[in-house]
Each structure stands twice: as C-alpha cells, then as structure tokens.
Amino acid sequence: DTGVSQDPRHKITKRGQNVTFRCDPISEHNRLYWYRQTLGQGPEFLTYFQNEAQLEKSRLLSDRFSAERPKGSFSTLEIQRTEQGDSAMYLCASSLRVGLQETQYFGPGTRLLVL
Amino acid sequence: AQSVTQLDSQVPVFEEAPVELRCNYSSSVSVYLFWYVQYPNQGLQLLLKYLSGSTLVKGINGFEAEFNKSQTSFHLRKPSVHISDTAEYFCAASGGYQKVTFGTGTKLQVIP
Numbered sequence: 344d345t346g347v348s349q350d351p352r353h354k355i356t357k358r359g360q361n362v363t364f365r366c367d368p369i370s371e372h373n374r375l376y377w378y379r380q381t382l383g384q385g386p387e388f389l390t391y392f393q394n395e396a397q398l399e400k401s402r403l404l405s406d407r408f409s410a411e412r413p414k415g416s417f418s419t420l421e422i423q424r425t426e427q428g429d430s431a432m433y434l435c436a437s438s439l440r441v442g443l444q445e446t447q448y449f450g451p452g453t454r455l456l457v458l
Numbered sequence: 459a460q461s462v463t464q465l466d467s468q469v470p471v472f473e474e475a476p477v478e479l480r481c482n483y484s485s486s487v488s489v490y491l492f493w494y495v496q497y498p499n500q501g502l503q504l505l506l507k508y509l510s511g512s513t514l515v516k517g518i519n520g521f522e523a524e525f526n527k528s529q530t531s532f533h534l535r536k537p538s539v540h541i542s543d544t545a546e547y548f549c550a551a552s553g554g555y556q557k558v559t560f561g562t563g564t565k566l567q568v569i570p
Contacts, residue, residue, distance in 0.1 A: 347501075349501075376557065376558075383563075384562055385550075385560030385561050385562050388557035388558070388559070401557075434501055436502075444490065444509045444510075445552065446492070446504065446509075447558055449494070449501040449503070449504075450501050451500055451501040452501045
C-alpha cells in the first residue's frame with residue numbers, strides 16, 4: 344500500500360503530557376498538510392509544508408503545537424502540555440502540485456483523547 | 459478565502475433509492491472542488507474532483523457531481539444507493555493552491 348500513513352492511529356494521554364504524531368506521505372508528493380477534525384465538523388487546516396519548508400500556519404495552531412518535516416519526507420506534529428480541548432482526529436494529507444492543480448490524499452488519521 | 463456550505467447535516471434514504479447531497483461554495487476566480495467520503499474512525503477518501511473541463515464529473519462507487527458555476531453549487535448524486543454507502547460525505551474547495559476548505563459534512567444513512 345503506497346498511500347498516506349499515520350502513526351499512531353489512537354492515542355490516549357493525560358492533560359499536561361506531550362504527544363507526537365507521525366505522517367508518512369505518498370513518496371513522490373512534495374506537499375504535506377495537517378488538519379484537525381472535531382466531532383461533527385469537517386477537517387480544519389492547521390499547517391502545510393512544501394518539501395521541508397513550512398509555508399503556512401493556521402491561527403488554530405497555538406504555540407503549544409509544532410510541526411516539522413526535516414528532510415521533506417515524513418512529518419511530525421507535536422502537541423505540548425495537552426489540554427482536553429486538543430481531543431480530536433488529526434489528519435495528514437499529501438499532494439503533488441502540477442501547475443495550478445492539486446489533489447490532496449488523506450491518511451487514516453490519529454485520534455487523540457486527552458483525559 | 460473559500461467557504462463551503464453543506465446545508466444537510468443528515469440525509470436518510472432507502473436502499474436503491476437515488477440521493478443528492480448538496481454543496482455550495484463561495485465564488486472565486488478559480489475554484490477546484492472535491493467530494494470526500496469518511497467511514498467511521500477512518501480518514502477521508504477522495505470520491506471525485508472537479509479541476510476543469512466537463513462540468514459533470516464521475517467518481518468512484520457510482521457517484522457523480524455537477525459543477526454549476528452560476529449557482530455556485532457542486533451537488534453529489536447517486537442513482538441507486540447501497541447499504542455500504544452509509545458514511546459521512548464532505549464537500550471541499552480550493553483556490554487552486556494551498557489549503558482545502560471543507561464543509562461541515564453530510565451523514566448519509568441508507569435504510570434497508
């Protein structure tokens with residue numbers, strides 16, 4: 344299977360702990376996106392990378408959140424000092440932009456529960 | 459910035475009946491439109507997309523959608539639904555680059 348993969352699929356943590364999620368994009372894709380999805384809502388954009396450069400961050404991304412894509416391949420999303428409001432599904436997507444056209448392909452997500 | 463509206467949060471439909479899931483988007487100079495499906499506890503799977511060309515787009519699982527620029531709509535249709543189509547469907551729009559804006563989703567419940 345050569346789709347987008349995410350690890351772990353589920354994470355339960357206590358409030359105040361740090362968590363880190365990993366995303367492995369489709370290998371030839373140069374863009375990688377992180378989204379957050381809460382219950383009853385569509386995914387909301389958090390941040391994206393083109394190769395290793397982080398080009399945009401949403402206002403949703405507080406300074407407790409940090410994302411990296413050190414070699415332009417896999418990416419990590421870290422949440423420090425987790426809060427109950429961080430409980431959500433975190434989705435990763437990758438794409439290959441061709442001209443102005445781009446289609447994002449999503450991974451299975453990491454579901455985070457903060458107790 | 460793009461915005462996407464899915465007015466129907468839930469749509470119940472009997473098996474083998476036709477269905478239409480509505481989506482409206484805010485107009486933009488250029489817009490690319492997508493429908494994704496999400497099964498419980500899973501990520502999003504691309505159903506179909508409109509980038510350019512023919513306004514009638516066919517996707518996987520027998521779904522199709524029509525891009526209507528004058529009505530700024532991109533409704534999803536299937537002539538005969540199956541139990542396995544029960545899922546949440548998200549309409550999404552992009553200005554051609556960067557982030558995709560999603561609607562709030564429509565839960566399709568197929569009744570046997």
